[in-house]
Amino acid sequence: MIIARYLIKEITQTLFAVCLVLLIIGLSGQLVNVFSDVAAGILSVNTVMIVLGLKSLKMLMVILPLSLYLAVLMTLSRFYHNNEMAAISASGISQIYIVKIIVSFTFLFSILISIFSFQIIPWANGLQQEISLKTENATELEGMVAGRFRESSSGVGVMYVEDISDEQTQMQGVFIQQRLKNNAELIIRANKGHREINQQTGDRFIVFENGVRYQRTRGKLDNTVIEFAEHGVRVKEKISVIKEKKQTAIPTLELIKKEGLIYKAEFHSRLAPVILCLLLSALAVPLSQTSPRQGQYLRLGLGLFIYIVVTNLINIGKTWIVHGKVPPMLGLWWIHAILLALVIFLLMHQLGFRYLFSKRKQ
Secondary structure, eight states: OHHHHHHHHHHHHHHHHHHHHHHHHHHHHHHHHHHHHHHTTSSOGGGHHHHHHHHHHHHHHHHHHHHHHHHHHHHHHHHHHTTHHHHHHHTTOOHHHHHHHHHHHHHHHHHHHHHIIIIIHHHHHHHHHHHHHHHHTSOTTTTOOTTOOEEOTTSSEEEEEEEEOTTSOEEEEEEEEEEOSTTEEEEEEEEEEEEEEOTTTOOEEEEEEEEEEEEEETTSOOOEEEEEEEEEEEOOOOOOOOOOOOGGGSOHHHHHHOOSHHHHHHHHHHHHHHHHHHHHHHHHHHHTOOOTTSOTTTTHHHHHHHHHHHHHHHHHHHHHHHTTSSOTTTTTHHHHHHHHHHHHHHHHHHHOHHHHHHHHHO
């Protein structure tokens, strides 16, 4: 029990460290993408933190199995390098017992992975799809940022405000430029502006206050300049688009009932991280064996290579299921079988093939 507690403690500490590093690296890339979408007007400022939170959850689904695999591999490699594993073996503890400890710990960890894969990630994908749909169906004023030019969704004009309220109803220093038909151009500059809804028709307007309206046609001298105290411009409503839920956003219980290869492939892709947690952790035990003279993390490169190959095989297998090249019943189990065979082979090679026959005789 003392050895088991010590081993689990070391793996857990390494797990948190690796997970934190990978999460920071992943979030730094996602931050750039999110703020680029905000600057381009694709994403509303009010939803930035929500989107970042959802992306973090989705990244954890990838990071957690990899972090556990690397934590076991790095911890056991350090034990071999510091001769701790030799001392553990000298005390009568076999490699099989080490595997049992790690697999037991991994089984509990895989429950967390299954909650993420079957419940949290589909919910996060569904919520992100709803946010994207609301952004697509939003009016031109949604997502306006003070001090930035924003191109209209139709690409025929730009809008700029010096300041805008948090509710995006009151504006200061408004500028609008819009290209009209027959090479005509409209420019409106106003000191103030606010949003207004016609109670009878339900149409939405931007009402400008104390400004000037310029209208001209390129190549002609028919310029029109109008000063106004109030001037309303109707905001075009985007056509509301109702999209069906993507397979990644469908709850797992509902997904199982659905027919279609794409849904079967999605179910197997959700199940894969749970199985991989168990198999990769067991694989890390024989893979981490090194002599004290060798580098502490000599097998880390090989371990990462195996992980990359397995994840690529999963992506290929998912594509094969969708295209009908692999039966849905077989799914991704052939990949898990290959990985299980590799684990058994490496364990038997480490223990010696005579170990199996000696156990049989006993």
